[in-house]
Amino acid sequence: MDQPASQPASQPASEPATQPIYRRILLPTDGSEASQRAILAGVNFAREIGADVVGLTATPAFHVVSADPDMIEDTPDGYAAASRERAQALLAAVERAAREAGVPCRLEQAVSDNPYEAIIGTARRLGCDLIVMASHGRRGLQGLLLGSETQKVLVHSAIPVLVHR
Amino acid sequence: MYKRILVPTDGSDVSAVAEQAAVAFARALGSDIVALSVAQSYPAYAAAEASMAVDPDLDIHALRDAAERNAARVCAAAAAAGVPCTALTVSAHSPSDAILDSAREQACDLIFMGSHGRRGLSRLLAGSETQKVLAGAEVPVMVMRPRPAGKPG
Numbered sequence: 001m002d003q004p005a006s007q008p009a010s011q012p013a014s015e016p017a018t019q020p021i022y023r024r025i026l027l028p029t030d031g032s033e034a035s036q037r038a039i040l041a042g043v044n045f046a047r048e049i050g051a052d053v054v055g056l057t058a059t060p061a062f063h064v065v066s067a068d069p070d071m072i073e074d075t076p077d078g079y080a081a082a083s084r085e086r087a088q089a090l091l092a093a094v095e096r097a098a099r100e101a102g103v104p105c106r107l108e109q110a111v112s113d114n115p116y117e118a119i120i121g122t123a124r125r126l127g128c129d130l131i132v133m134a135s136h137g138r139r140g141l142q143g144l145l146l147g148s149e150t151q152k153v154l155v156h157s158a159i160p161v162l163v164h165r
Numbered sequence: 166m167y168k169r170i171l172v173p174t175d176g177s178d179v180s181a182v183a184e185q186a187a188v189a190f191a192r193a194l195g196s197d198i199v200a201l202s203v204a205q206s207y208p209a210y211a212a213a214e215a216s217m218a219v220d221p222d223l224d225i226h227a228l229r230d231a232a233e234r235n236a237a238r239v240c241a242a243a244a245a246a247g248v249p250c251t252a253l254t255v256s257a258h259s260p261s262d263a264i265l266d267s268a269r270e271q272a273c274d275l276i277f278m279g280s281h282g283r284r285g286l287s288r289l290l291a292g293s294e295t296q297k298v299l300a301g302a303e304v305p306v307m308v309m310r311p312r313p314a315g316k317p318g
Contacts, residue, residue: 021193041305048166049193135299151296154280154308160186163299163306 020049026128028056028119028153031090034134038164042132043097045162052104054126055094058118059083061111084109116152123159132162167194167305171273173201173264176235179279183309184239187277190307191248198250199271200239202232203260229254261297268304276302280310 027042029035039055046053060083062076091107098105106126110118123131136147154161172187174180184200191198206225236252243250253271257263268276278295299306 021190045166150299154295154299154310157310160310161308163308165302165305 020051022049022051022130024126024128024130025051025053026056026119026123026126026131027053027094028058028115028131028133029090029094030057030115030149031086031093032134032136034136034165036093038132038134039094039097041164042162043094043101043103045132046098046103047101051130052106053094053098054106054108054122054128055091055098056108056110056119056122057087057090058110058112058115059087060113083111114152115149116156119149119153120156123157129159130162131157131159132164135163135165167196167275169197169199169271169273169275171199171201171264171268171271171276172239173203173260173276173278174235174239175203175260176231177279179309179311182311183277183279183307184242186309187307188239188243188246188248190277191243192246196248196275198239198243198248199253199267199273200236200243200250201253201255201264201267202236203263204228204232204254204256205260206256206258225256229256259297261294261301264294264298265301265303268302274304276304276306278306278308280308 025042025046027039029039043053045051062079087109091109095105095107108122108126110122112118119131119133122128131153133150133153134147135150150161150163154163167190170187170191172184174184187198190196204225205228232254233252236254240250240252251271253267255263255267257266264276264278267273276298278298280295295308299308
């Protein structure tokens with residue numbers, strides 16, 4: 001390799017990479033097909049670079065007035081139990097993928113009406129240095145627009161976001 | 166996985182952040198970089214932050230020269246890190262279309278870019294070109310945000 005006279009300040013050229021470029025990858029999921037694909041890609045990437053992963057799902061808080069059928073037919077306690085169960089099912093998919101790949105994995109469940117806040121807050125709290133997520137979630141119009149939560153994560157996240165289709 | 170990375174550059178500070186990160190990433194993974202610079206063949210430089218945009222009559226040669234310099238700068242940084250790099254300059258109306266087309270033509274399996282470009286409003290929304298790339302990309306896109314000024318991200 002030619003070595004130009006001026007070296008960029010960021011990277012010494014010859015030092016071998018002693019630690020992975022990313023150490024802890026946050027994998028948010030809402031159970032959509034797109035986020036399932038992103039999970040698999042994130043876990044594969046973690047295996048390749050020697051990182052660990054954090055699976056995260058955010059469920060909305062209970063509201064008395066709601067258009068969400070899961071809330072309408074339920075009491076706060078029942079709703080909390082049902083959403084906990086749903087979250088555990090979503091996170092089990094992350095756990096399974098990580099186990100199959102031999103990637104260390106931690107699971108987090110957040111209650112938040114703003115999933116992007118839970119995503120960014122969890123990344124910061126657990127020291128994640130990369131977020132891998134889908135361009136669209138359950139509510140996205142596939143192929144047309146960027147999902148609104150993804151968009152908000154991109155704007156507010158201080159760490160890189162690897163967006164999968 | 167992620168063996169050939171498209172790195173669009175527009176010469177802005179935001180794209181510089183993405184460029185540096187892309188070089189470090191490619192070095193760690195043993196990937197190649199394709200540095201893409203788009204000479205925007207349309208007088209979209211109303212705010213004329215770039216010194217070459219003094220002539221609204223569109224000096225395409227100056228634009229192309231500047232674009233080529235941007236791509237070459239990325240490749241120089243890549244070379245310094247031992248990362249193989251191809252510099253690519255294209256003329257196009259739409260940077261996002263050029264990015265998507267180049268990713269396909271160059272068989273890139275990852276696109277690395279800033280959350281907004283020269284004209285983006287960082288606090289309010291991701292840059293429109295970045296959004297168009299995210300909406301249209303067939304491969305994953307790594308989005309880097311610049312260091313937040315004044316507020317912890």
